Amino acid sequence: MKPEELEKILKEKFGENIFSTKIPENKRLFIKINGDIVEDFATFLKENGFDMPITMGATDFLKQKRIEIFYAIWSSTHDFVVFFKYDVPRDNPVIKSLVKIWSGVQKFERETWELMGVDIEGHPNLKPLLLPEDWDYEKEGYPLRKDFNVNRYMSPWGDEKQ
Amino acid sequence: MFKDIMKFIEVNLPVLIKILGFPGLTFILIFLIFAVWYQRKYLARLMTRMGPVHAGKVLGWLQLIADALKLLTKEIIIPRESMRKIFVLSAGTLSVIPATAITLIPFAKDFAIFPIRGYTLPLFLAIMTLYPIFVVLMGWAANNKFTIIGAFRSIYLDVAGEIPLILSTIGVMIWAGTYDIQDIIEAQKSIWFVFPQLLGFIVFLVSFMAMIEKVPFDIPEAEAELVFGYKTEFSGALFLDSMLGDYVNLLAWSLLMITLYFGGYLGPSITGDPIIDGSIWTLIKLVIVVTMTFTIMISYARLRIDQAIRVGWNYLIPLAILNIILTIFVKYVILGGG
């Protein structure tokens, strides 16, 4: 199956829930979808042979007050990557975990929960992964967000303690 | 008071020389320094690198003295939970057992520290079986889970390694027809026991590696899982003692291998005096055995504890028993009871 054929099938199945699709190069298919159809969109992809998750993350759009969650799934049978993303409000983002469909995304979701502050429902073990244990979120905030103040950590060349 | 001491020294001067001098204390310390230096240089050479060079300006022979001096100045830390007295004492006692066993080994004709005759080989083996008990004592006294696991593993290994070793020495005893180490050596005048007892030698070699815990079997202090096994907690002088124990154990077992299979002090005479000849030949064979040990050490991966025990129980013990049966059959049926 080629990216174009998949694009046609998805357009028929989901219609207006798919906001925009793009094929920049031969083995990529970028799709932006509506947030609430994520579950059955993912199961539909899984049935069509998209079985290996390669990336999952989130981008913070401060000015438009939204966080964009993106997944990239490779198919071992058709050998090309579907990259779908959807929006979530910025103030208290909550998304549904896709671990039951692709168990490979578990660690990626855990990292997004920790660094971007996106609450994930139905995730088996939400534990800190990369940040130090004594990292308190009130004072320091979420690192990957755009309003995260980095100058706090810029150690001046002087000798005073961080 | 002073006169009595002088008289005591005059009376048994030769024994004192033996105990403190050649086959005794100074020889063991010199062997420790030589063995550790030789291991670091030889293994470094096999790893295509230089090993210690600048410590003594000539091949780095002072390296071990530098390490010993540094270890003496280090601070000794005794963990609060450990049983302090046992913790401190157990490090030192580890090297006492193999040292007492070495007193039985003759370095030349009638030139052993403890020149008794009769059941010297079983006595040697009996003393050496005490070694694992002190290893467990060290592991238990440090009261740290890593050392305890290391100590228990060394018991599994010693049990799996010791029985085939003793069975293979039985084969030698039957072939030589005596219990006494010196008579066994004399019986090897015609031919070294390595050739008639080849099967027994193979079993002895494998369990020898298990007893001195070198790489194919160095599970108790396996670096990969437990940091240093039962030696993790020792610092400073205590670590020096535990290293001493490790290498004196190597010395004792390799001396046993030499006497049983490579004809102890036998060899064409270099100088006239038999005592010096015997000692020179023993030392030459000792260096060869130690080199062989390090070569085996570098060419094999470490076995898992259950594989090591399986090797011990399933292969070594049946082979050793087969060896005994073969020696009995060959000696009394074919050669008609020598």
Added chain:
Amino acid sequence: MSNGQEIRIKEGLLEKLPGPIKKLFNWGKSYSIWPIHYVTGCCSPEYMQLFGPRYDLERWGVLPMASARQSDAIIFVGNVTRKMMLRALRLYEQMPEPRYVVVVGACASSKGPFPESYSLVRVKDYMPVDIYIAGCPPKPEAQAYGLLKLREMILKGEK
């Protein structure tokens, strides 16, 4: 590795010794620096080359040891994060007394190419540091030079 307050037999004895014997002990200490087998950052491949056959530091008796009890130098190879520094402090306490801290690479001394990083720390805010080795990653010759400078300081008795 067990925690808890340990009984430490101080090595004050060494100061009371007369001059030549102290020089002998300093000579011994200088020829056997045993760093702990501990790599923290991205300079570790270069650190491994240091103990490789070409720049072999065992010629001066530097031998990485596995356990904290037997080692006397802790070498921070590369960046040190806050999470790693919590462990490094525990390690530093467990090492017997004459211990040295060597910092390899720009990241551990001044957060090097990652000044904005939110999780990196500078070693000197947590521990007294003896030797800084600059470079990212410092070539094995630079690391060897740093360790040999430490050796000379021990030989002269400053450390």
Added chain:
Amino acid sequence: MRDMMSYRYHPFNEIVELEGGLFQLNMGPQHPISGQGRFIVITDGEIVYSIEMDIGYSHRGIEKILEYRNLMQGIVPIERMVMLDTSNIAMGYVLAVEKLYGVDVPPRAQYIRTIIMELNRIISHLYALGLYSESAGWNPAIFLWTTADREPILDILEMITGARWSYSFFIPGGVRADLPRGVKERILTTLDYLENRIRVYEDSWIYNETFRMRTEGMGVLPRSKAIEWGAAGPNLRVSGVPYDTRKNEPYAAYDELDFKIVTHTAGDSYYRGWARVEEIKVSIDIIRQAIENIPEGRIRVALPPKPVQEEALARVETGRGELNVYMYTEGRDKPYRVKISPPSFRNFYVIEQLPKIQTIRLADVPPLIYSFDPWFLDADR
């Protein structure tokens, strides 16, 4: 908000009693085998019930730092992500930028890039073989042999790029400098030396009984699970999935060079180590072909002012596996968001899932983990 303190981990190298006779063994950051991370093993002394890879010990936050660097400066932090495999990681970032700006790089630069990347892959595989043999309890001879064999390659790279590890040699649009004179003969002689060194590794290590006894049939990763959990690189190919980014999505000069993908179906730890030795041979042929027919011409092209795409996903085959770099830009010189999905991050998930489908013994944990060629810096970013 969350109370982070409740998740406080036990300090390192502690053994914690759990109920039911199990205990938790921490092979902490300070452990001869654990590198810059920690693996927490729950076991009853012999059988391992769960392995957890505690990463984050060298998390520098590279994704955040890249948002403060323009496209040319971004090479420096991303290269330090995996110091072993610098050029392959930098290639990921550079490929993403070239996809954004729609740049077609002159062929000579592509060939130079391929040569440097393959040399780096050999270094990375040699390092993996060294650590793998040391974790199986091998005396460090093999580790030091591999360290010795890396030196000639590092000399070549120092000759070409001026630095041993982090070269900053790949820039968006081409390569920083041309190949120096005399590098061709130097590379060919080094490759001949490496070839008979590989023979030494094969018969002293691969065909050795104790090593096979320890690793054969241990940690078998079936094909379906390898795909579902997202294994990467040789670990995926050894379980029967013939996917190699250099072949499936050719970048640099890989489409003009012919080489075979190393695939097996057994999927156990022994073949994972063996596949890396074969891949070194494949890399050697690639370098030979690239050196022979390298075209003349320019080595760099300027970037157009405006990006053509808004977002791009670049996939590159590093030594450890397949690296994915997603980049989103708003036209300014600094990328708005860079998401790096490293291979080790996915390999660690596979290691954590393996005890669920296989009985693994405590002594087998280090060889199993090191057969996946883990690199904690890679997973931490």
